[in-house]
Amino acid sequence: xxxxxxxxxxxxxxxxxxxxxxxxxxxxxxxxxxxxxxxxxxxxxxxxxxxxxxxxxxxxxxxxxxxxxxxxxxxxxxxxxxxxxxxxxxxxxxxxxxxxxxxxxxxxxxxxxxxxxxxxxxxxxxxxxxxxxxxxxxxxxxxxxxxxxxxxxxxxxxxxxxxxxxxxxxxxxxxxxxxxxxxxxxxxxxxxxxxxxxxxxxxxxxxxxxxxxxxxxxxxxxxxxxxxxxxxxxxxxxxxxxxxxxxxxxxxxxxxxxxxxxxxxxxxxxxxxxxxxxxxxxxxxxxxxxxxxxxxxxxxxxxxxxxxxxxxxxxxxxxxxxxxxxxxxxxxxxxxxxxxxxxxxxxxxxxxxxxxxxxxxxxxxxxxxxxxxxxxxxxxxxxxxxxxxxxxxxxxxxxxxxxxxxxxxxxxxxxxxxxxxxxxxxxxxxxxxxxxxxxxxxxxxxxxx
Numbered sequence: 001x002x003x004x005x006x007x008x009x010x011x012x013x014x015x016x017x018x019x020x021x022x023x024x025x026x027x028x029x030x031x032x033x034x035x036x037x038x039x040x041x042x043x044x045x046x047x048x049x050x051x052x053x054x055x056x057x058x059x060x061x062x063x064x065x066x067x068x069x070x071x072x073x074x075x076x077x078x079x080x081x082x083x084x085x086x087x088x089x090x091x092x093x094x095x096x097x098x099x100x101x102x103x104x105x106x107x108x109x110x111x112x113x114x115x116x117x118x119x120x121x122x123x124x125x126x127x128x129x130x131x132x133x134x135x136x137x138x139x140x141x142x143x144x145x146x147x148x149x150x151x152x153x154x155x156x157x158x159x160x161x162x163x164x165x166x167x168x169x170x171x172x173x174x175x176x177x178x179x180x181x182x183x184x185x186x187x188x189x190x191x192x193x194x195x196x197x198x199x200x201x202x203x204x205x206x207x208x209x210x211x212x213x214x215x216x217x218x219x220x221x222x223x224x225x226x227x228x229x230x231x232x233x234x235x236x237x238x239x240x241x242x243x244x245x246x247x248x249x250x251x252x253x254x255x256x257x258x259x260x261x262x263x264x265x266x267x268x269x270x271x272x273x274x275x276x277x278x279x280x281x282x283x284x285x286x287x288x289x290x291x292x293x294x295x296x297x298x299x300x301x302x303x304x305x306x307x308x309x310x311x312x313x314x315x316x317x318x319x320x321x322x323x324x325x326x327x328x329x330x331x332x333x334x335x336x337x338x339x340x341x342x343x344x345x346x347x348x349x350x351x352x353x354x355x356x357x358x359x360x361x362x363x364x365x366x367x368x369x370x371x372x373x374x375x376x377x378x379x380x381x382x383x384x385x386x387x388x389x390x391x392x393x394x395x396x397x398x399x400x401x402x403x404x405x406x407x408x409x410x411x412x413x414x415x416x417x418x419x420x421x422x423x424x425x426x427x428x429x430x431x432x433x434x435x436x437x438x439x440x441x442x443x444x445x446x447x448x449x
Contacts, residue, residue, distance in 0.1 A: 017409065018090045020126045023063060027121040030055035035117045045115060053114035056121070057101050060129070064100040071097060095398035095423050096137035103133035124428070131425045131436060138402055138423055139443040144180055146385060146396045148224075148378050148422070150405035150415055151186035151199065154433055158364050164202040168430060171437035172203060173210055178444065181396070182221040183381035185374050185403070187363065187414055189226030189293050196223050196232055197240035204241040207234065222384060227359050227414060228255070228372035229292040231380065250380050255372070258356045263371055266321065266356055267294045270369040273320040277313040285366075295368030310362045317369055318360040361407065361414040375417035378403055382421070398422045402440075404433060 034052045070082035071094050085091055107129045108114055113121055138144045152158045155168055162169070172182060190196055197204060200223065207218055223232040223242060231250050235243035271287065271294045278285050278296060284303050285296040296313065298305055359373035382396040401422030405415030408426045418424055427433050 017123075017127075019088050020123055020130070022088050023059075023126045024121060024123060026059050026063070027056055027126070030059065031116075031120040035120075045117075048117070049112075049115040053105075053108060056108070056114060057104055060100040060104040064098060067094065067100070068097055070094070092419055095401075096134070096141050098130070098133040099136050099140070100129065100133050103129045103136060106132050127426050127428075131427070132439065134402070134423050134425055135436070135440050135443050138399065139440070142399045144402060144440075144444070145400040146181045146183060146381060146402070146422075147175055148183040148185045148381055148401065148403045148418070149433070150374075150403075150407070151184060151188060153364070153406040153429060154404055154427060155184070155203075156430055161198060162200045162202045164205060166202055166430075167434050168437065169203050169206050171434060171441070173206060173213070174441060175437070176207070176213060176217050176220055179217065179220070181381070181385040183224055183378065183384075184221070185224045185227070185377040185381065185418075187227055187359075187361065187368065187370060189229060189290055189370065191230060191244075191291075193232060193238060193240040193242040193244060196225065196242055204234070208236055208241055220385070222381060224377040224380060226290075226292050226372075227370040227374055228376035228380060229370070231384070250384055252376075252379060252383060255376065255380075258371070262356045263292070266324075266358055266371070267369070269321060269324050270294050270317055270358070270360070273317045274313065274367070274369075277309075277316055281309050281312065283309055283313075292371045293368055295363075295366055297366045304365060307362075310364075310367055313367045314360050314362050317367070321358060321360070321369070359414050359417065370414075373417040374403070374405075374414055375420045378418050378421050404436065 030052055034048060034055060066082070066084040070084040070091065073080050073082045074093060104113075107125070111125060111128070113125050149155055149172075151162075152160075156162045156166060176182060184200065188196075188199065207213065207221065210218075218236065219234050221234050222245075224230070225232070231245040231247075232242040233245055235241060267289070271289060274287060274294065274296050277283065278287070283296065283305055284299050285305060286299050288295050288297050296305075356371065357373055357376065358369055358371060360367070360369045378401065382401060383394070385396055386394045398421055403415065403418040403422050403424045404427060405418065405424070406427055406429070407413035407415040408419070408424065409416065415424070415426075425436055427436055
């Protein structure tokens with residue numbers, strides 16, 4: 001029983017998105033009822049696909065209505081759990097409504113989902129439908145002001161660099177011409193401009209030499225490294241076209257409350273957990289400690305650590321840190337009947353400062369624990385560029401922000417937290433990012449040349 005529990009829960013649910021799985025389950029019913037295998041029944045492909053298309057569209061319309069109700073109830077003065085929340089307890093908040101029926105019809109024209117007789121609507125089908133719905137929403141119900149991107153696997157292949165011939169570059173330049181701000185929010189935690197230039201030189205060189213961009217538009221890009229720890233702005237006078245921005249200029253009030261002692265304490269606990277994982281699983285890895293991160297990397301670039309070992313390490317470290325935070329909260333709580341005049345948000349008891357967030361994630365070849373996470377990184381970009389009107393209160397809002405990344409699973413994925421501060425699009429590889437930006441350009445009313 002214990003083994004089955006660990007396989008079905010501990011090792012699998014963190015690899016799923018419950019909302020997508022739920023929609024996929026709804027679409028499986030009409031697939032079974034209407035998709036007739038060739039040669040079994042005398043039913044034409046056209047007739048079958050039309051009926052399947054109608055039923056799929058109806059289901060997506062019903063889910064769209066449930067989402068509208070979910071948003072309405074969340075915005076109420078006294079919010080009540082929506083029907084969608086009860087059916088999918090892990091469902092989060094939404095910054096825009098999602099036109100799922102229209103998005104399904106758009107994707108069905110590309111992927112011929114309704115015409116398939118043997119392969120039911122898949123996880124990827126639903127993921128791409130949600131992406132399309134989100135693109136429709138940020139261009140129809142609002143005005144996109146900020147687009148943030150992950151680096152590895154989103155803009156370029158894992159461990160590679162953004163070369164000048166990468167097809168994503170002209171599409172990002174097109175966004176900048178439309179006065180959309182760009183933020184590259186990456187886990188790569190470098191302290192110097194040179195290291196980021198070596199990874200992103202194709203885009204930076206293109207911005208510097210593009211004659212169609214105005215001087216103001218050229219400065220509409222920042223690099224946020226280490227999730228939310230190092231900010232660099234575009235600087236055409238610099239050798240590497242980037243200049244580091246002092247933390248005093250961009251830290252939010254909440255981030256300023258993270259004390260160095262608490263940060264180091266958290267990293268110490270994470271380091272100890274990582275060492276235990278290296279020893280217990282005999283990992284071919286060595287520890288790497290930075291000022292705002294700690295992680296393990298392979299000792300031999302030719303040897304890859306098994307994915308299961310990386311995921312186990314992430315979950316062990318994440319649980320260890322969460323339990324430390326809980327212990328700190330308990331030890332710093334006042335005794336019954338006593339007074340507590342300690343107004344220090346950093347807590348006490350020698351544990352991890354509970355106001356210091358962290359992100360433990362599987363990088364594909366390594367595991368790292370960073371201070372902060374991408375929700376903070378995207379928030380800094382929103383604050384840095386500010387809003388376009390007084391109503392924005394000096395900050396780009398969530399419904400005006402789109403974050404594009406490849407890691408949106410609930411554990412061990414560092415793009416997941418970005419969902420709490422803006423709309424998101426979940427891609428699987430750099431080619432999908434190119435397709436996504438083409439789709440976005442179409443919805444914005446102008447295809448790039």
